[in-house]
Amino acid sequence: MDESKKSYHHGDLRKALIQEALKVVEKEGIEAVTMRALGQATGVSRTAAYRHFENKIDLLCAVAEEGFIIIGERYQNIMDQAADDGLASLETLGRGYVAFAMDYPNLFRLMFGSELAGHARTDALRAVVDKSMASFVHTVLQCQEQGTIQQGNPLALTSILWAGMHGLATLLVDGQLQTDEQAHGVPILTTDKVGTTQKNSQKVLDLMVGAILRGLAPTSA
Amino acid sequence: MDESKKSYHHGDLRKALIQEALKVVEKEGIEAVTMRALGQATGVSRTAAYRHFENKIDLLCAVAEEGFIIIGERYQNIMDQAADDGLASLETLGRGYVAFAMDYPNLFRLMFGSELAGHARTDALRAVVDKSMASFVHTVLQCQEQGTIQQGNPLALTSILWAGMHGLATLLVDGQLQTDEQAHGVPILTTDKVGTTQKNSQKVLDLMVGAILRGLAPTSA
């Protein structure tokens, strides 16, 4: 089982292809992923990938899957700590969602963008998606028990929370939330650049988390 | 200026191409748009489009622009009515955003998806985006004056509102909010299919609008 065996058969081409694709997605964008280049980068021929994936979509599904696994691990870590305060966990989960998007913008795009939407997803992909969502649902339930979130269908409430975070993440990743200096003289939000920028997006994130959690709080009256 | 002049020169190819592309986007998806087919459908040759658009991205930008014009018109209609109650307007705007996404799912994807993200947007596109956003900002300001929304940077608050609606719209359009019968026995939300489905997504929309507006309400204490 030598690592450097350059024989006819690659050790684990499937995994190698996914890793390479993952790298390309983040560094050069989803569009830059080509079956041929993937083959070349992993030292095999252009069509070798077809022995492991039905087609390109199938391969991209596997890459997206990897993304959900990463998210899932992050969520697991969050759940492992501070298991007593549900609301705090929920806030951390929400922030973690946006943080993931900022850490892996292109991967995030792949996971939720229109490249895969419409196409039939792999069962494996569906599974990891459900698994990562489970943390949210579980924590919402916990909050309901602790009376920090209103009663009602926990899945619906989770959807609200998810949608809010997802919207913010999406707009941030796509650079659609920008400085509106030209419009009102008030810099508000921007993904690109640095410094104050970072602070601004952080501020909007704070606002968002606060608003959503306040919006889902028990109706006091 | 006869309509049926099949001469060498097309009347207004640029507009015809955009309209055709718009049709294809909605009926067959963004991927189905090809320069060649567009030419054929409008009765010109494969490369005629390049006399009016630098490249495919440029053309798609023009299509997206059309989408923002439609949204802008809808917003204008909303603003024209019920101009006195800011909060009601805001709610209607939010619902209108999601409604638009459901009415033109593929166009919505084009407008906000990753096809155009990253690529330089046309100035014209940027302009209509800003214009459509202005309705939101204006209404948020109105609400702040009427004391129905908390004080603070109106652009930031608008971002929150927008992000919430955008997240919901995105997830709905991509069919990512589904019945989770398998997970918890409680059907929650689904885009596909009919009937109860529609009701469910309506219910989540209600929840979302309520939660966001409550979350942005003035801090009573």
Place this chain on the structure above:
DNA sequence: ATGAGAAGTTGGCTTTGTCTACTTTGCTTG
């Protein structure tokens, strides 16, 4: 009327996904 430039055409190049038929290799089974 005329010539410049806009609008449109054909041919061709390149990239990329993917099919088909072939080869190589490792593992299993008699």
Place this chain on the structure above:
DNA sequence: CAAGCAAAGTAGACAAAGCCAACTTCTCAT
């Protein structure tokens, strides 16, 4: 241990699609 079979990999080819270049046809302003 030989035989062979299936898995893994390869080369060739084809079609779709973006887009460049060189050419043609019109329209319109001077």
